[in-house]
Every structure is written in C-alpha cells, then in structure tokens.
Amino acid sequence: MSTRPTRLRGFRRLVALAAGALALAACAVGPAGGGAPQDAGKPTIRLAYQAFPSGDLVVKHNRWLEEALPNYTIKWTKFDSGADINTAFIAGQLDFGAIGSSPVARGLSGPLNIPYQVAFVLDVAGDNEALVARKATGITDVAGLRGKRIATAFASTAHYSLLAALQQAGLSASDVQLVDLQPQASLAAWERGDVDAVYTWLPTLDQLRKDGTQLIASRQLATAGKPTLDLGVVSTAFAQAHPDVVDTWRKVETRALTQIHDDPQAASAAIAPEIGATPEEAANQLKQGVYLTEQELTSAEWLGTDGAPGNVAQNLQSAAQFLADQKQIPAAPALATFQKGLYTKGLPNVLAS
Amino acid sequence: MRAVLLPLVSLLVFLVLWQLAAASGAWNETFVPYPSTVWRAFLDVSTTHDGTRGYQGYLLWEHLYMTLRRVLGGVVVGVLVGVLVGLLMGTVGWVRRVLEPWLTFLRALPPLAYFFLLVIWLGIDEAPKITLLALAAFPPAAVATTAAVAAAPISLIEAARALGAGRSQVVRDVIVPAALPETFTGVRLAVGIAYSSVVAAELFNGIPGIGGMVKDASNYNNTPVVLVGIAAIGISGLVIDGLLRAVERRTVPWRGRA
Numbered sequence: 181m182s183t184r185p186t187r188l189r190g191f192r193r194l195v196a197l198a199a200g201a202l203a204l205a206a207c208a209v210g211p212a213g214g215g216a217p218q219d220a221g222k223p224t225i226r227l228a229y230q231a232f233p234s235g236d237l238v239v240k241h242n243r244w245l246e247e248a249l250p251n252y253t254i255k256w257t258k259f260d261s262g263a264d265i266n267t268a269f270i271a272g273q274l275d276f277g278a279i280g281s282s283p284v285a286r287g288l289s290g291p292l293n294i295p296y297q298v299a300f301v302l303d304v305a306g307d308n309e310a311l312v313a314r315k316a317t318g319i320t321d322v323a324g325l326r327g328k329r330i331a332t333a334f335a336s337t338a339h340y341s342l343l344a345a346l347q348q349a350g351l352s353a354s355d356v357q358l359v360d361l362q363p364q365a366s367l368a369a370w371e372r373g374d375v376d377a378v379y380t381w382l383p384t385l386d387q388l389r390k391d392g393t394q395l396i397a398s399r400q401l402a403t404a405g406k407p408t409l410d411l412g413v414v415s416t417a418f419a420q421a422h423p424d425v426v427d428t429w430r431k432v433e434t435r436a437l438t439q440i441h442d443d444p445q446a447a448s449a450a451i452a453p454e455i456g457a458t459p460e461e462a463a464n465q466l467k468q469g470v471y472l473t474e475q476e477l478t479s480a481e482w483l484g485t486d487g488a489p490g491n492v493a494q495n496l497q498s499a500a501q502f503l504a505d506q507k508q509i510p511a512a513p514a515l516a517t518f519q520k521g522l523y524t525k526g527l528p529n530v531l532a533s
Numbered sequence: 534m535r536a537v538l539l540p541l542v543s544l545l546v547f548l549v550l551w552q553l554a555a556a557s558g559a560w561n562e563t564f565v566p567y568p569s570t571v572w573r574a575f576l577d578v579s580t581t582h583d584g585t586r587g588y589q590g591y592l593l594w595e596h597l598y599m600t601l602r603r604v605l606g607g608v609v610v611g612v613l614v615g616v617l618v619g620l621l622m623g624t625v626g627w628v629r630r631v632l633e634p635w636l637t638f639l640r641a642l643p644p645l646a647y648f649f650l651l652v653i654w655l656g657i658d659e660a661p662k663i664t665l666l667a668l669a670a671f672p673p674a675a676v677a678t679t680a681a682v683a684a685a686p687i688s689l690i691e692a693a694r695a696l697g698a699g700r701s702q703v704v705r706d707v708i709v710p711a712a713l714p715e716t717f718t719g720v721r722l723a724v725g726i727a728y729s730s731v732v733a734a735e736l737f738n739g740i741p742g743i744g745g746m747v748k749d750a751s752n753y754n755n756t757p758v759v760l761v762g763i764a765a766i767g768i769s770g771l772v773i774d775g776l777l778r779a780v781e782r783r784t785v786p787w788r789g790r791a
Binding site for chain 1: 563564585738740753
C-alpha cells in the first residue's frame with residue numbers, strides 16, 4: 181500500500197531530473213551551435229588518424245596542418261583499425277588517412293577498389309611489432325610453434341606478419357591454432373596461460389617481453405621482403421581537386437619525420453599525450469620503429485619519384501597476393517594497379533620547403 | 534493461407550527492392566551487394582570449395598551450432614537463476630528491496646562494457662562467452678518473474694489462505710501458475726536479449742561461432758559474408774522464438790483466461 185506515494189514522488193523527481201538534463205543539453209549545444217556559422221565558409225579537410233607512434237601524431241598535436249592551411253577547417257577523427265578507415269573512405273567520409281599496409285592492399289584490390297592513393301610512408305614496422313612466446317613454453321624459434329596457440333589481432337599488419345613468419349619457418353596457418361585477440365586481451369590471455377605466443381605491437385609488446393622469448397620481429401621480415409608499413413593515403417578525387425593541399429600535407433608530414441630524426445625528444449613529447457603514454461615511453465616506442473628520411477622516402481625502395489613509382493607498389497602487391505592465398509580477397513591485382521595507387525606527383529622536389 | 538502468403542509477399546517485395554537498390558548504382562557494392570553475391574557467399578560458407586572449408590575453416594552450420602550451444606548454456610543458467618531470484622523477489626519483500634538496485638544496475642550495462650573483465654577473469658575460451666550470455670539473459674527473466682509474481686491476484690491468494698493453505702502451498706498452487714504466462718514472456722525476452730549479444734560474446738576468439746564470423750568478415754569489409762551471418766542469426770532467432778511460443782502454448786494453455 182505504501183508504495184504508491186513513493187512511486188509518485190520518484191516519478192516527480194525523474195521529471196525534474198529530465199528537465200534539468202534538457203536544460204544542460206541546451207547549454208552544451210548553445211556555444212557549439214554559435215561557433216558553426218563562422219566556420220561555414222571554409223572547406224573542411226577530413227583526416228583519419230590512429231594512435232600508433234608516427235609523424236602523423238606530431239603533425240596533429242602541434243597543429244602544423246592547421247597552421248599551414250588557415251583557410252581550411254581541419255577535422256581529425258580517431259580510428260581503431262584500418263578496416264574502419266577503409267569503410268569510411270568507401271562512404272566518402274574521409275580525405276586523408278593513416279593506415280597499415282595490409283588494409284591498404286585490401287582497399288586497392290577488388291571487390292573494394294577504394295579510390296585512394298598512397299602519398300606517404302609514415303613508418304616501417306621494426307622492433308615495435310614482434311612475435312613473443314611465453315618463457316614457460318620453452319619455445320625458442322618459430323618452427324617450435326607447431327600445434328601451439330598463437331594470438332594476434334586479425335586483419336592487422338601483425339596478423340599478416342605472423343602468417344609470413346610461419347610460412348618462412350615452413351608452417352602453414354593450419355599447423356597452429358590462431359586466436360583473434362586485440363592487444364589488451366592478448367595480454368590477459370597471456371597472463372592466464374591461455375595462449376603460448378602472441379604477435380602484437382607496442383606498448384603491449386614490452387609487457388610480454390618481460391616474461392617471454394622474442395621469436396621474430398617485423399624488422400627481420402622486412403629484410404626478408406615482407407615489410408609492413410603504416411601509410412598515409414589520400415582520396416583520389418580530393419588529390420585531383422586540391423593538389424596544393426596534398427603538397428602541404430606531405431610537407432608537414434616530412435617536417436615531422438625530420439623532427440623524429442633530429443629532435444626525438446620534441447617528437448616524443450608531442451606523441452606521448454596522443455597515445456596516452458609518458459614522453460619516455462613514447463621515445464622508447466619511437467626508437468623501435470623505422471622512420472624514413474626524406475631521401476629514403478623518395479628513393480626507388482619506397483615511394484619513388486614522379487613517373488617512377490617505387491617499391492612500395494611491389495610490397496603492396498605481395499601483401500595482396502598473400503591475402504589472396506589466405507582467401508581474404510578473391511585475387512591480387514596486377515602490379516600496375518598498385519603503381520597507379522601511389523601518389524608521387526611532384527616528388528621529390530615538392531617536399532623541399 | 535493468408536498467414537503464409539503475406540510474409541512471403543513481403544519477402545519477395547524486399548528482395549525486389551534490394552535488387553533494384555543494388556542495380557541503381559547509387560551505393561558502392563561494399564555497402565549494398567547484389568542478392569546474388571550474398572547467395573554465392575552463402576554457398577561458399579556452407580560448402581568446401583577449392584580446398585577452403587566454409588569460412589575460416591568451419592562451415593556455416595558449424596558456426597551456428599557453436600553459437601547455439603553457447604546461447605543454450607548461457608540462457609539455461611541465466612533463466613534458471615533469473616526465475617528463482619524473481620520468485621524470491623516477488624514473494625519476499627526484503628529480498629526484492631535488496632536485489633532490485635543490483636538487477637537494474639546489471640540490466641543497464643551493455644555487455645561490451647564488461648566483456649573485457651570477463652576475459653581477464655575467465656580466459657578466452659567458452660567460460661566468458663557463456664557467462665556473458667547468462668548475464669544478459671538473467672535480468673529480463675528475473676524482472677518479468679518478479680512482476681508476474683507480484684501481480685498474482687490477491688483474491689485467489691486470500692481464498693487459498695482461507696481454505697487453510699500454507700505459504701509454500703500458496704506459492705506452488707496459486708502464485709506459480711498465475712505467474713507462469715508472464716514468466717514465459719520474460720523467458721522469451723531473455724532468449725532474445727542473449728541472442729542479440731552473441732556478436733559481443735564472440736568478440737574475442739569467436740571462431741567458430743556465427744558472431745565471430747560476422748565480426749571477422751567485417752574486419753575485412755566482407756559485406757556479403759556479414760549479411761549471410763546476420764540472416765543466419767535473424768532466421769535462427771525467429772525459429773527459436775517460434776519454438777518457445779509452441780512450448781508456451783502447450784505448458785500454459787490458461788494464458789489470457791486467468
């Protein structure tokens with residue numbers, strides 16, 4: 181019997197709460213709504229970034245692009261995986277993106293055929309991505325993984341590198357048990373002893389190394405012809421309409437690469453807050469990756485120059501061939517497709533500021 | 534006749550609209566693939582072809598079977614505990630006051646929010662998946678049972694008491710039969726909610742499993758396989774609900790005639 185009055189009181193309180201929430205929402209919307217019209221005249225550049233340490237985060241954190249392009253509204257959106265960036269490109273929601281070579285190889289192949297081009301090499305995976313086995317298993321080389329349980333984030337560059345490492349050791353994916361786990365979850369599974377080995381990246385990788393044996397790192401796979409890269413891509417339509425913006429973007433990305441080489445402390449200080457790490461941790465992560473110099477970037481080994489697309493096209497094709505063998509895409513396109521997929525306009529002179 | 538014809542016509546209209554949408558070219562094929570492409574994907578994941586077995590080494594029915602097993606395990610645990618707790622909450626006032634906030638708290642949580650904790654505590658095999666499904670099925674079953682028990686007609690309870698029935702007799706002979714129809718609705722709801730959590734439950738190490746298949750295919754922007762998985766989840770969900778309704782009609786024929 182006594183429940184009725186309480187319920188009514190509860191209801192009234194709820195109404196009051198709802199009214200309060202509405203008022204709050206109105207306040208929150210107010211200033212933002214007021215700010216929009218003054219930007220309305222400026223065209224927007226939409227960039228997708230990911231929280232892996234690279235010059236892209238230096239550019240974002242220091243607002244270099246905003247400085248260099250004051251007549252544009254710059255919109256940065258954080259993504260967690262290359263697959264999501266691919267989807268956003270297909271939807272026509274992005275102009276630039278920072279994305280791994282494995283998803284780019286998928287994006288440039290059928291059935292996706294995403295109209296974007298590779299305009300920059302942000303980094304090359306070195307010791308920042310590696311395959312580690314738990315010490316307790318006693319495994320010391322990749323061949324010893326036969327029949328074991330290995331975790332990696334499916335569809336990532338680490339997944340690609342793991343399959344390449346297994347193949348190199350004479351094993352196929354069916355000789356081991358592959359488990360799809362994101363870095364954090366793979367750490368949990370590792371600590372519980374649910375997996376024997378993990379192929380993942382920093383910072384999780386450093387935690388695994390504490391009680392694990394490193395079997396192979398992406399640096400060795402790169403020298404064996406299976407490099408994994410983080411690339412900067414630009415939508416083809418955008419590059420045709422605004423070549424000047426692409427030039428500016430390449431210049432600031434080059435400036436960030438130079439800073440990583442010349443002043444790693446400043447670079448780590450900018451990257452640290454973007455990846456939620458301390459500057460020391462960020463510096464350590466930067467040290468383990470491979471960051472090209474301006475000369476390397478435009479050499480035949482990587483992007484190449486205007487009219488002479490470089491070896492990144494071969495890398496992407498070999499990644500696509502690999503995905504086709506794994507039945508992840510129907511077939512790998514010809515090399516020409518990937519050469520057309522490189523945006524080398526004006527290289528190398530355009531990078532000189 | 535009409536009962537069969539109307540759903541069939543709606544299905545046909547849907548397929549025609551779909552084909553038109555795909556053929557219009559307004560959307561990229563990754564977003565709206567042709568019905569024929571999805572049909573081919575269905576055949577691919579259901580058979581062994583050029584040396585590849587189904588999707589990621591398992592056929593469609595094997596993915597579905599693993600998921601159904603997990604859902605069954607989770608739902609049985611979740612519903613059993615849920616109905617018992619609901620019965621207790623409905624009959625004993627202080628239990629209800631103690632448990633209700635906890636139940637509401639749990640009900641408000643999206644499974645994705647706590648799944649990571651389950652992985653840390655229970656590992657990456659079956660335990661966290663079944664626990665997640667049980668946690669998803671538990672609140673609706675408990676809430677529906679509580680409400681159903683509380684709504685048992687007072688006149689009947691008082692009549693039974695007047696005839697000399699004890700507390701346990703009242704519960705067994707009056708409250709439970711009166712609450713059963715509503716409880717069944719809660720069970721159906723619980724199964725539905727558990728079923729809609731399968732993709733979350735199979736987020737980590739979900740293959741074989743239909744949710745794991747959908748998640749993996751979407752990682753590769755493989756829309757046809759995603760649609761096949763969604764259709765499999767939806768259709769099996771319809772079948773399960775149909776079965777539950779049949780069971781309900783059999784066991785609670787007095788529904789609506791209280």
